[in-house]
Amino acid sequence: MPAFARSADFALDKPAGRPCPNLADHACTIHDQLRPRGFPGCVVFDCFGAGQVVTAEALGGQDWRTSPDAAAAMMVAFPVVRALHELLWYLDAAVARPATAELDPALAAAFDDVEALTHAPVDRLAEIDVDAVRSRVNPLLQRAGELVRAGAPGGRELRGADLVGARLRGADLRGANLRGAVLLGADLRMADLRLADVTGADLRGADLRGADLTDAAFLTGSQLESARGDAATRLSPPLAHPAHWTTPSRPVALAAPTRRPR
Incomplete structure (x- = not known):
């Protein structure tokens, strides 16, 4: 029972150790209405x-x-x-x-x-x-x-970069190191992010419409859930377009890892 504070991600304050008021019988009573009810943070968790x-x-x-x-x-x-x-x-x-x-x-x-x-x-x-x-x-x-x-030589070094609201429409970010970069609200429309390392990158509110994230390294379903996109956003399987994007499809949940590294 983690804590969360009233913000754009959560509609109320909840201290650690206390059940969410929307919880009943081990299930969320507003699960299908989380975003419109002010709980997008729950969707991406x-x-x-x-x-x-x-x-x-x-x-x-x-x-x-x-x-x-x-x-x-x-x-x-x-x-x-x-x-x-x-x-x-x-x-x-x-x-x-x-x-x-x-x-x-x-x-x-x-x-x-x-x-x-x-x-x-x-x-x-x-x-x-x-x-x-x-x-x-x-x-x-x-x-x-x-x-x-290395499959896209010359990628930009942007590890941990503050790119809040950055205008990166159509940017060539192939093979970029975006580990831990803050791309909150960034305009990444039509950007090329193939083979970029996006480990822990904050994509909340980032605009990925038409962007190419094919083979982006360590891209999670949660990151996609926190961003915006459309049918033209390119992803590699098993990732799919989140339900709140322009053309919804079944979102991918990250299950517990069971396959051993070879």
């Missing part, structure tokens, strides 16, 4: 399968609503397991790229190490330094991004 793991393992099937111990365990376990599952998703995505074949042994080892942490008991989860785990894994993921981007 993805737990990467952590919720299922915490419920089955950390809580042992107990109901957090009726068990104070289960609720306390969930508060400790969920943020840690979610962060670890996000890393697993990136490792899984990295090994799926043919360009990263040379990293396969290291990716497999990192995947196994992180996955083992996700199954730790609650008291052990509380001791895990997630930032330290990220620090160990990120150089490997950065290298994977470099190998993918």
Whole structure:
């Protein structure tokens, strides 16, 4: 039960540990109306399968609503397991790229190490330094991004760049390093983002109409959900146009990573 504050993403304040007032019987009562009701942040949130793991393992099937111990365990376990599952998703995505074949042994080892942490008991989860785990894994993921981007030589170095509201219509961003870039509200219409590394890029409100994101590295469904696009926006499978785009199609949810790196 993460906290969120009243903003453009959430219509109300909710402290950590308190159920959302729109929750009833483990289901959202306004799920099909989240955007018009002022909760786009809920639409783009993805737990990467952590919720299922915490419920089955950390809580042992107990109901957090009726068990104070289960609720306390969930508060400790969920943020840690979610962060670890996000890393697993990136490792899984990295090994799926043919360009990263040379990293396969290291990716497999990192995947196994992180996955083992996700199954730790609650008291052990509380001791895990997630930032330290990220620090160990990120150089490997950065290298994977470099190998993918090498397919489009000369890509721009824009890691962590402040591109809020940037006018990038028709920009050549092939092979660009956009890791952690802030593209909030940026105009990316008709931009070429093929083979760009968009790990953690903030695409909230970015205009992707007509943009080409074919083979963009580490692009998530959540990032697309937070942006704008249309039928002309090009994506690589299994990603699809989110339902709120001009021509809706079934959005892709990120499931818990199950496939091992080869």
